[in-house]
Amino acid sequence: MSTALARVVSRNPADPSDVLVETAAPGAFAAANAVERARTAQPGWLRAGAAARSAALGAIAAAxxxxxxxxxxLAVRSRWATPRTPPPSAAPSSTSGPAAG
Known part of the structure; x- marks a missing residue:
């Protein structure tokens, strides 16, 4: 039996050899733990009120x-990594109407 932890690998869809992120897979125990922590925190989140929730979300936005x-x-690397996919400014417009002639 292997003791190596499973890995989660996120690859660039335009270039699968380009690894964007690699991390240890959290597994079932970590997922169950996260659910339990969320359940435990929820009553306090509710009691804190809208202003505290707004401040927390503002902190996330700042991060x-x-x-x-x-x-x-990362987004640009993932979307425009290869010349096969032109950026939107180079794509022909479908709203330009019929050609004059």
Whole structure:
């Protein structure tokens, strides 16, 4: 029996040899633990009120904004990694109507 942990690998769909993220698979125990922690936290989340929930979501938004460059690089790398798929500005417009002639 192998003691190696399973891995989760996210690959660039345009170039499967390009690994975007690789991490240990959390497994069933971690999933059950996360569900239990969420159940335990939910009453406090409710009691905290809308202002506290808004502040928490604002903190998440700030963290995403702080990581914007990294997230953009991953999104662009994933979507436009190969010349087979032109960016939207190079794609022909389907709304331009019939050609004049």
């Amino acid at each position: 995403v904004e702080a990581a914007a460059d990294e997230l953009t690089a």
